[in-house]
Amino acid sequence: xxxxxxxxxxxxxxxxxxxxxxxxxxxxxxxxxxxxxxxxxxxxxxxxxxxxxxxxxxxxxxxxxxxxxxxxxxxxxxxxxxxxxxxxxxx
Numbered sequence: 001x002x003x004x005x006x007x008x009x010x011x012x013x014x015x016x017x018x019x020x021x022x023x024x025x026x027x028x029x030x031x032x033x034x035x036x037x038x039x040x041x042x043x044x045x046x047x048x049x050x051x052x053x054x055x056x057x058x059x060x061x062x063x064x065x066x067x068x069x070x071x072x073x074x075x076x077x078x079x080x081x082x083x084x085x086x087x088x089x090x091x
Contacts, residue, residue, distance in 0.1 A: 008049075009045065009046060009049040010045065010049065011042060011045035011046055011049065014038060014041050014042040014045055015042055017038050018035060018038040018039060018042050021034060021035040021038050022035060047081070047085065050084070050085065050088050051081055051084035051085060051088075054077065054080045054081040054084045055081060057077040057080065057081070058074070058077045058078055058081050060077075061073045061074040061077045062074040062077065062078065
């Protein structure tokens with residue numbers, strides 16, 4: 001994630017914290033529970049870096065319940081985010 005000693009994504013601290021969490025806890029349910037919040041935060045950070053507009057749309061439109069129109073817009077935003085993420089995955 002680093003380039004020339006700089007964190008391009010803004011996620012470096014989360015990656016380091018998750019790595020340290022994995023070192024503290026052996027594989028299994030305890031590690032899963034202890035590191036879950038860091039794993040989720042790192043995933044959200046990376047997705048926000050790769051697909052910033054789509055991520056923001058999902059956060060904005062899907063953050064709470066709402067009208068039928070808002071639910072429909074949320075579903076569309078989720079689909080757009082999924083397509084964006086897929087476009088960055090290797091074939």
